[in-house]
Each structure stands twice: as C-alpha cells, then as structure tokens.
Amino acid sequence: MRNSVAIIVLVSLLFQQCTQPQESTTGNVKEDTAFYTAADFYTVKKTDAHVHLNTDKPGFATLAKADNFSLVTITYDDVNEPPPMEEQQQWALKQVKAFPGSVAYATTISVRNFNSSNWQQETIAYLKKSFDSGAVAVKIYKVIGMSLKDKAGKLVMVDDPRFDPIFNFIKQNHIPILGHLGEPKNCWLPADKMTIKGDKNYYTEFPIYHMYLHPEFPSYEQQIAARDHLLEKNPDLQFVGAHLGSLEWSVDELAKRLDKFPNMAVDMAARISHLQFQSVSNRNKVRDFIIKYQDRLLYATDDVVAASANFADMKAAVHNTWITDWQFFTSKDTMTDADFDGSFRGLQLPKKVVDKIYRVNAEKWYPATLKLH
Numbered sequence: 001m002r003n004s005v006a007i008i009v010l011v012s013l014l015f016q017q018c019t020q021p022q023e024s025t026t027g028n029v030k031e032d033t034a035f036y037t038a039a040d041f042y043t044v045k046k047t048d049a050h051v052h053l054n055t056d057k058p059g060f061a062t063l064a065k066a067d068n069f070s071l072v073t074i075t076y077d078d079v080n081e082p083p084p085m086e087e088q089q090q091w092a093l094k095q096v097k098a099f100p101g102s103v104a105y106a107t108t109i110s111v112r113n114f115n116s117s118n119w120q121q122e123t124i125a126y127l128k129k130s131f132d133s134g135a136v137a138v139k140i141y142k143v144i145g146m147s148l149k150d151k152a153g154k155l156v157m158v159d160d161p162r163f164d165p166i167f168n169f170i171k172q173n174h175i176p177i178l179g180h181l182g183e184p185k186n187c188w189l190p191a192d193k194m195t196i197k198g199d200k201n202y203y204t205e206f207p208i209y210h211m212y213l214h215p216e217f218p219s220y221e222q223q224i225a226a227r228d229h230l231l232e233k234n235p236d237l238q239f240v241g242a243h244l245g246s247l248e249w250s251v252d253e254l255a256k257r258l259d260k261f262p263n264m265a266v267d268m269a270a271r272i273s274h275l276q277f278q279s280v281s282n283r284n285k286v287r288d289f290i291i292k293y294q295d296r297l298l299y300a301t302d303d304v305v306a307a308s309a310n311f312a313d314m315k316a317a318v319h320n321t322w323i324t325d326w327q328f329f330t331s332k333d334t335m336t337d338a339d340f341d342g343s344f345r346g347l348q349l350p351k352k353v354v355d356k357i358y359r360v361n362a363e364k365w366y367p368a369t370l371k372l373h
C-alpha cells in the first residue's frame, strides 16, 4: 500500500541529504536550523507509542533500535481478535526483558467475564499484577460500546457505572488509560463513501465492526458522547485517546475535546493518513493544530507483528512507514499516500514540536516510560 510512497521517499532523501532547510517564517537566518532534516531521523531519539508485538521474536524491536525508536507495545482483549490478553502479556514481558529501556508495555482489561459476579475483583487482581510487572498504561478496547452486552442483552457503554471500581483502581495507581473507543467516522459510512482506503480494507475484512451494516448499534456520535461522559465523570483521569481519540476526521472537533479535557491526550496510531488527508485541503490548519496542541499528541503507528509474521518480509514496510511519517512532520516536501487521491505537503514542524510528539509526550503521559532510551 505504501510502495509508491517509499519510492518517493527514497528520491526525496537523496536530495535532502545535501540540502539545508530553507524555509524561515521570520526571515531570521537562525530560524533555518530549527527544522530537522531527513538524515536527522537516525540520530533523534523517538518513541512509537502504540505498536503490537504479538510475538517474542526480537526482529521488530531490533529494527526499532537501529532507527532510534523505543516502543510501547499494547495488549488488548477481544474474542474476535485472538490471542487473548494473557498470551499477549507474556510476549510483552519477554520483549520488555529482552530490550530493557527500549520496550515498555500497556496492560488491558478483559470483559469476557463481565457478566460474572466476580468480574470486578478478577479484573482488579489482573491489573494489580500488571502494575507490579511494570505496565505503563491500561488499554481499554472498542469492544466496550461495540459488542459487549450485559445479562439483560443491553449494549454496555464505557461510562457505565459497572466500570467505576476498575477506573478508580487505575486512578489510585496513577496509571493512565489508553482508550480505543468507537471507530473512525468512516466506519458508519458505506464502503464507497469512506475517505481512506485503509479503512475500507479494514471494514471489508472485519464486517462485524462495520457499523454501517449494523444500524441497531450505537451511532458514531453516541460512541463519542459516552467517551466524553467518562472524562466528565473522571476529570482527574489521565486519558490518552488512541487513534486521535476517534476524532481523526476533524482537527477542529479534536481541538474542542482537548480544550474541554485538560487530562486528555491522543496518540496518532494508524490515523496519520487522516491528518494528511486534511492537509490536502488545508495544510496550515493541520500544522497550526499540531503546534497549538504540541503537548497532547503522541506519535504512534499501530504496527502489528503477528507471531507467525515473517519479519524479513515486513522489515522494509515498517522502516518506510517511520521514514515517510518523519518526512511528513519534518519536511515541506510534496507527498502522496496510497490511502487517498491528491497530494499534500509535509508540515515542517519546528524541532521542539517534533521532539514533543516523537518522545517527550510519551514520557509525560506514560511516566513509566521515562526510563526508555
């Protein structure tokens, strides 16, 4: 999907290696050095704050080290997407041990036994064990709101009071929640109306999550409202919204939430193409948004390494994703992406902003990752 982009990246790298950044917003020569180059990719310390190392093989973390990335590997639990969280956690712990200071992990909660009488105790016990083993965050997954039903057959949303003891325990331990709640707005549209080809492919592969096909489930707006209500109920909860907080389609809508909830940040996992898509029509708006909320945005890819993956095959793709994203945030090159038609220009963010979205914010929002690097 990104092959054509990779060729463009290579060509542009060849040119960038021998040029200095020339754009200056003030005309001041000193400003010229405030941007990173393509070559800086290899020397700047970075964190990919949302990957899934569903394996104990070292290939991915080794490549990350070579590209100067530390990683936060995220576990999750969904009967529709095995393996279960316990197995993922074993892999995560092995990766953390094999790459001390380079890999951190997020635990999760399971709602498999939500309707059993001791689900809350079981869940808290699992969390306690996870915190003792160094988990830096707790992922909560879209199954809450999109497939979990209670004994009465009623769909359970994330602001349901039955989650309160769990979230209170997480807060008491000063651990942030990484919340993947809802889906991209495209999920509620027919496939031919979706803005991003990657979304179209995903929902074709997982029709169970394509909400356009399931009008009996809550609307996009209801998903967002339940998440917002959770944050209203818990103003002291450190909350990182995965995937641009499911507000990937509009930096204006996302800005409203970041203004309303000061303890909310978002990761960009698998949604950078949505920022690029918005840049096609209004680059300055996207650039201004990132600069304004530079303390609240975490770089992340959502790259997945399956246990069965042939890492040699995916190596180039992973590296190219990181390089292409770096080009988008640091250069002002004209770029294209296979996910949509049209071209856009790199945002050429100031170095200070790049450092924040690529590392500083991960350390700030997941304080236990401070020991990374």
Ligand SMILES: [Zn+2]
Pocket: 050, 051, 052, 074, 269, 302
């Ligand atoms: Zn993910």
